[in-house]
Amino acid sequence: MTQMTAVDDGGPLREFFRLLILETGNVVSIFCGSEGKRVPAHNVLALQRNEYFFVGKCIALSITYGGPGPHFFSKSIARYLCGESITSPELEVPDYEIREKIEKVSKVQTTEQLRVLLDSEELSFRFEFGFSAPNRELNLEDKSDIVKSLSFHYLVYANRAELDQLMDGLQLMQQNSTLFRPLLQLTTIPLLTTSQMLKLFKPVWSELGSNKREEKESIILN
Template sequence: MIAVSMVHGGPGPQFISKNLFNYILCEGIFSPDTKDVCDPEIQMMLQKIKSSSSVECLRSTVEVYATMLMIAGCLCHVIRELSDKDKIVEDYLKWYFFTRNAACIQRFKEGLTTLNVLEAMKQNPSGFMKYFCFSEKKITSEIIENLFKAEFSQPGSNRRQEEVRTAAYWADYLLDIEGKTSFAEPSLEDILMFSTGVSSIPPIGFHPKPTVNFLHNESPYPIAQTCTNFLSIPIHKTYDKFKYHMNFGILNSPGFGQH
């Protein structure tokens, strides 16, 4: 489903950890940390092993958690030095995240071979990572402004003058939304959803390219055609009126750009 969705212009999953992503592609560094473990008992065990201050303390801790370590195949270590604790933790983490889930990961990889997505990932891992792995990077007003191509009337016409003014309102509006502090205003993701039907930019981009044009005495509110990524914004004499009607139109049309 993920492979088909991405090939047909859908957004990436963005929930795969970087360690799992690298493991799937059999390249890069995949070294999970104890903080990635959700099970409190297992996390406690690993923290105690890591914090062992002597060989005797390490041996004692390993003995306490012998059953858990044996299940993971980590009890075969002969502890001679304190540095052995790092190897024990590393081996357990690789078993916890990868070895015990090998069958599930293999089925996931087989699914990604659909439409040659897995092969494309191997050829361009850095390009695909941002669409498979979580990132704090957010959509900015500049990204939205550059994403939408404006359609203007003939130069010198009265319509063109109104459209130029409204285009400036549109740019200011995006900046205001980027720095919004109230739930009474939409987010940049809401604007993208209203205009295109998705809240993030798809891996292969938008086809057709998003376009913004201007409503002359047709509607005081924005109108969108999500099938063609077409956004029509209203023309108002003042910025405050423009912002009010944009907010109202977008917030009252969740999911799709219906007027």
């Protein structure tokens, strides 16, 4: 019997990391938010067990060894993990009720409307994230700062310990943020269509009537 040595080009390892990353993004005790907008969930027990660190390490290892990136973090969280500044975080707050209240603040048109809304029971939670300025001192111009403060609190500051532990596992990402950020967030690159593919290349036909000509026509036209 002839013994043959199997050749491993990294396929099994990449498949392992693909399944690992797929399952990681769906662990509800670690992450929350809709698909493509995942945010670390606040979980003290997971923090104590260093689970966020291990998740970050798994992601870094997957990318290092040719596996996939997670592609499930929200854009703001991806930027934070890569050490970049965050813009427009209000649309990515995972809690629907909080996001709805933030949207109400963003839609007020007058100073009076803003003060009435902030003075209501619905927005009483604003004191929890440190925005304690008296209503009489607030004007419509302060609206964007209020929206940003609310959004940053629920998207980043409330989960700061989890994010920082995740960053510890992702260390190498911060060194190449431009390169790695697209691997962390959901991308919307359109698929290449058949017609676009045909436009990229010009076939070199064999002599008309030859067997090779028939083979090429079969491949290209079918």
